[in-house]
Amino acid sequence: xxxxxxxxxxxxxxxxxxxxxxxxxxxxxxxxxxxxxxxxxxxxxxxxxxxxxxxxxxxxxxxxxxxxxxxxxxxxxxxxxxxxxxxxxxxxxxxxxxxxxxxxxxxxxxxxxxx
Amino acid sequence: xxxxxxxxxxxxxxxxxxxxxxxxxxxxxxxxxxxxxxxxxxxxxxxxxxxxxxxxxxxxxxxxxxxxxxxxxxxxxxxxxxxxxxxxxxxxxxxxxxxxxxxxxxxxxx
Numbered sequence: 242x243x244x245x246x247x248x249x250x251x252x253x254x255x256x257x258x259x260x261x262x263x264x265x266x267x268x269x270x271x272x273x274x275x276x277x278x279x280x281x282x283x284x285x286x287x288x289x290x291x292x293x294x295x296x297x298x299x300x301x302x303x304x305x306x307x308x309x310x311x312x313x314x315x316x317x318x319x320x321x322x323x324x325x326x327x328x329x330x331x332x333x334x335x336x337x338x339x340x341x342x343x344x345x346x347x348x349x350x351x352x353x354x355x356x
Numbered sequence: 357x358x359x360x361x362x363x364x365x366x367x368x369x370x371x372x373x374x375x376x377x378x379x380x381x382x383x384x385x386x387x388x389x390x391x392x393x394x395x396x397x398x399x400x401x402x403x404x405x406x407x408x409x410x411x412x413x414x415x416x417x418x419x420x421x422x423x424x425x426x427x428x429x430x431x432x433x434x435x436x437x438x439x440x441x442x443x444x445x446x447x448x449x450x451x452x453x454x455x456x457x458x459x460x461x462x463x464x465x466x
Binding site for chain 2: 245272274276285291333344346347349350
């Protein structure tokens, strides 16, 4: 099976712009989670989707949003970009509908640089 | 949310030595504890996990031990090799989220 894929892999934006990142989970996986990784804060949970529904959201401002499509692919959007949004954005997929108590498989990430 | 403390933040060992990384957590309801390895420029990959019905799990040179009473779990790597050099993260579920420790940068020197 193909692994989790993310596009684009690299992105450069300027402050105030918006950005959309895409994640395709492993075939058959229905849960998709998003994480922000920075050197200072480590890996922080953004949100999780299952069956097109957001079930959990981390402690991030409303500028961060996401959605999931019927084929389980997911997108996340960041509006009004700030310098501090520069980070590696990782998505992860898992098979079942339960809690996070199952293996999550990560994509390669999208590295976002905000200038 | 779940509070996960991971120590040490950096660890340097000589090839062949053992390495131990420890994580403590706050939610006693947690019962799944994964460890991820992230090499430079790559994605985090699950290397081992343990569920609360066992106290220890081994996979070749890697083992994880769990003490539910004390709310901590540890990653043990024996006979370390240079390719073990990476950042290691512990994680604890909280609802539908994984809460990660801040990571341990392990350097194995030949």
